[in-house]
Amino acid sequence: MTGAAKDVELIDVSKAFGSTHAVKPLSLHVKAGEFLTLLGPSGCGKTTLLRLIAGLEQVTGGEIRVGGDDVTGEPPNRRDTSIMFQDYALFPHKTLIDNIAYGLKMRGMAKSERNRKAMSWLETIELAGFGQRLPHQLSGGQRQRVALARSLIVEPGVLLLDEPLGALDANLRRQMQHELRRVHKDVGLTFIYVTHDQEEALTMSDRVAVMRDGCIEQLGTSVDIYDQPETEFVARFIGLCNVIEAEVVASTKTEITCTADGLAPLALTPSPSHTLKTGDRISVALRPEAIQVRKTGAVPSQNGLRLRIEDVTFVGSTFKIKGASPSGQTLDVDVGRRELGPHLLEPGQEIIVEWDKSAANVLRRSSAHEGSP
Ligand SMILES: Nc1ncnc2c1ncn2[C@@H]1O[C@H](COP(=O)(O)OP(=O)(O)OP(=O)(O)O)[C@@H](O)[C@H]1O
Ligand SMILES: [Mg+2]
Structure with a gap:
């Protein structure tokens, strides 16, 4: 044609x-x-x-x-x-x-x-x-x-x-x-x-x-x-809001471990484009919908934390939650309605959140644009 x-x-x-x-x-x-x-x-x-x-x-x-x-x-x-x-x-x-x-x-x-x-x-x-x-x-x-x-x-x-x-x-x-x-x-x-x-x-x-x-x-x-x-910039522009500042404490071929204020240790899958060593400061992107929510139980030893819900928005199939840890680390979390069953989430409640290490990735510092996006 x-x-x-x-x-x-x-x-x-x-x-x-x-x-x-x-x-x-x-x-x-x-x-x-x-x-x-x-x-x-x-x-x-x-x-x-x-x-x-x-x-x-x-x-x-x-x-x-x-x-x-x-x-x-x-x-x-x-x-x-x-x-x-x-x-x-x-x-x-x-x-x-x-x-x-x-x-x-x-x-x-x-x-x-x-x-x-x-x-x-x-x-x-x-x-x-x-x-x-x-x-x-x-x-x-x-x-x-x-x-x-x-x-x-x-x-x-x-x-x-x-x-x-x-x-x-x-x-x-x-x-x-x-x-x-x-x-x-x-x-x-x-x-x-x-x-x-x-x-x-x-x-x-x-x-x-x-x-x-x-x-x-x-x-x-x-x-x-x-x-x-x-x-x-890319993480935020495509609607991914959690960016966590962290410090590398251990790095092997299969896993990077880092610490961030108020979080259990973070485990990440290394990417071929980054070589990271102990002491490096990094930014980590974490997708809100890749975070799981529980209402009870222990805080996991890595990739998780206890959050107090500050705000809940209902958007049809999903609840969008803004939460803060006791030390002030804030996270956006998307929870599917079906995952929650009959439970409702309300501001003031405490929840446990956790995620798989594949849900997080290390961001490159964009050298041309240091500072805010
Ligand atoms: N004819 C022009 N003369 C002077 N400056 C211009 C001209 N055309 C575009 N610009 C400037 O170039 C930059 C890029 O403009 P452009 O129109 O390509 O943006 P855009 O990405 O298409 O934005 P939008 O999403 O708002 O359409 C802007 O700062 C704009 O002011
Ligand atoms: Mg245009």
Whole structure:
């Protein structure tokens, strides 16, 4: 249905607007056919990076290759990329057919041929029969699908999507996420997708690049990023809140033991990327949902503590607990409702929490950004 997927290589690409370094020199290889997401907070350079790839901005330094060709100095129409903006900018006075066929018209394709293609896309996005409508006669989600068809009809090797679902409500967003995944699978294109929503990034992508201050802080599969965040910034940004400061007291090939204020000794699985020795100060990430809760019994000799519940929030299937140990160490804990049975948890109660050593991992100090995230 579309042209062949192409890979995108960014080699030391940077962009400055005056004294603002929107993108600092970074390299990234997006594979042909991959769904890669740029995830990061507002202002970290996601849109700028996408616009550099599309050719809507010129790089300050570095090189951009699409399908092996150096396109660094090429205009947008010579790059085999297509970009879909957050506000999807449909032409209000053009019918859906004309909106979808617009890119083909610009390429000089005859009317009968481009309309035939646009009709076929209307079927794909399940809007067959809507061709003569104007955009304002559609729902938000339907407009979104039209914008998607309009970007795809030109058969780009690479589709760039800048927060395309930002304007939708939660239900529609989920529906469109599913739709985008399906289209990606069906047409086999390279997707570079921008969002600041961590859940969206994790559910949709083959790989996620977490960005911060114009840099890529971590690149990996969704599972890698979630299970093995490398820095405190990534751990916190993807919704993992427990970061414990600790000191290494023993280190073997199979286990690292450390101490932290108010905790029983912490046991960790060593990672090949860290060599730790006795006396090192480290930060440890601990996922709230990997912590188990008991109401009675002894505090375990390692990886556990007694907590007094300070706050409980009910979020459907889970209770989110904030608790503090007698020495003031605070922890966020997620407990599945079924785990608790008929018991309720209330502020002021004491609980015992414990976790498996695989639930915790050592964070890298991000040297470029010492201090707060
Ligand atoms: N044309 C421009 N002129 C000057 N500064 C710019 C320009 N475009 C972007 N910037 C700056 O570059 C930085 C990165 O902006 P960018 O739009 O890429 O962020 P973003 O990650 O897309 O953020 P958001 O999630 O809010 O859309 C910001 O500090 C922004 O103010
Ligand atoms: Mg943006």
